[in-house]
Amino acid sequence: MELSLFERMRNRLVKTKDDFKEKIENVMYMGSFDDDFFEELEETLILSDLGAESSMKITDQLRDKIIETRSKSKEEVLGFLKEILISMVDVPVIKPEYPTIILVVGVNGVGKTTSIAKLASRYKSEGKKVVIAAADTFRAAAVEQIDEWSKRIGVDLIKSTTGADPSSVVFDAIGAAKARKADILICDTAGRLHNKVNLMNELQKISRVVNREGQGFTIHNLMVLDATTGQNALNQAKVFKEAVDVSGIVLTKLDGTAKGGIAISLIDEMQIPIEYVGIGEKSEDLIDFDAKKFVDMLFE
Numbered sequence: 001m002e003l004s005l006f007e008r009m010r011n012r013l014v015k016t017k018d019d020f021k022e023k024i025e026n027v028m029y030m031g032s033f034d035d036d037f038f039e040e041l042e043e044t045l046i047l048s049d050l051g052a053e054s055s056m057k058i059t060d061q062l063r064d065k066i067i068e069t070r071s072k073s074k075e076e077v078l079g080f081l082k083e084i085l086i087s088m089v090d091v092p093v094i095k096p097e098y099p100t101i102i103l104v105v106g107v108n109g110v111g112k113t114t115s116i117a118k119l120a121s122r123y124k125s126e127g128k129k130v131v132i133a134a135a136d137t138f139r140a141a142a143v144e145q146i147d148e149w150s151k152r153i154g155v156d157l158i159k160s161t162t163g164a165d166p167s168s169v170v171f172d173a174i175g176a177a178k179a180r181k182a183d184i185l186i187c188d189t190a191g192r193l194h195n196k197v198n199l200m201n202e203l204q205k206i207s208r209v210v211n212r213e214g215q216g217f218t219i220h221n222l223m224v225l226d227a228t229t230g231q232n233a234l235n236q237a238k239v240f241k242e243a244v245d246v247s248g249i250v251l252t253k254l255d256g257t258a259k260g261g262i263a264i265s266l267i268d269e270m271q272i273p274i275e276y277v278g279i280g281e282k283s284e285d286l287i288d289f290d291a292k293k294f295v296d297m298l299f300e
């Protein structure tokens with residue numbers, strides 16, 4: 001029997017779930033909801049990678065709620081905490097209208113190419129015509145890597161040689177996507193350090209080509225972030241958002257961390273939805289992210 005999305009999420013994100021639960025329970029054992037409690041709670045949220053800013057916001061809101069309701073019950077307070085987290089992640093995902101171009105961006109090694117393969121495989125199985133642009137012309141072997149994936153999945157790849165101008169690969173790929181009447185064109189790009197100005201400029205150039213040539217397509221800039229890098233992912237997100245108009249996040253390697261709280265912090269601080277999360281290395285290990293269900297899971 002096929003597992004539900006929720007069950008797959010729960011199975012793979014067990015580290016985050018257990019860790020959060022244990023930490024929150026420890027705080028709740030303190031008994032009374034005084035200054036020590038709030039201090040401890042804030043510390044705990046930060047340790048779960050919710051970030052200083054979001055953690056403070058959560059703690060403040062909870063304090064207000066407790067004062068307002070004069071609640072002294074642990075169950076009620078836990079309920080309030082959950083409500084606050086749920087309201088925080090309430091940033092809607094915009095579903096793509098076809099045809100669409102998805103430009104995938106992010107720093108080195110976060111899981112861009114793997115996520116593209118997972119997306120391509122998913123869309124193909126839904127009967128969509130998928131084309132991939134191998135616009136990582138920077139790293140040696142990057143073209144081979146995506147070539148291998150596209151053959152395995154059975155989707156078209158538009159490629160050039162290492163060292164070629166990535167914008168021109170994207171240009172050609174858009175032409176091919178139009179000619180082949182593709183539903184989805186996914187563009188792989190080179191990992192780039194967010195603090196390297198010339199690389200960010202190159203990314204803006206690619207993005208301009210997509211915007212200019214991609215008439216008739218909805219355009220979607222997906223930012224890939226590695227959950228295991230914690231708050232660093234948040235810093236990357238901020239810089240990439242300056243360079244391109246990021247419309248969604250893929251949060252990868254959530255299976256490999258106990259600090260999945262980064263998901264909440266990202267949505268809260270960036271106000272950008274997490275659309276997909278990576279929960280493993282195989283092509284089926286990508287799930288649609290439901291932030292509300294994610295919070296539910298933390299409190300199960």
Ligand SMILES: Nc1nc2c(ncn2[C@@H]2O[C@H](COP(=O)(O)OP(=O)(O)OP(=O)(O)O)[C@@H](O)[C@H]2O)c(=O)[nH]1
Pocket residue numbers: 106107108109110111112113114115136139142189190191192252253254255256277278279280281285
């Ligand atoms: N456990 C786990 N591993 C992942 C996930 N996504 C990607 N990886 C692994 O992360 C490593 C890097 O993935 P790539 O897809 O090559 O990353 P990239 O961003 O394209 O890297 P560059 O092209 O070098 O910038 C690979 O070993 C992947 O198998 C995930 O969701 N979970």
Ligand SMILES: [Mg+2]
Pocket residue numbers: 112113114136142188189191
């Ligand atoms: Mg890559």
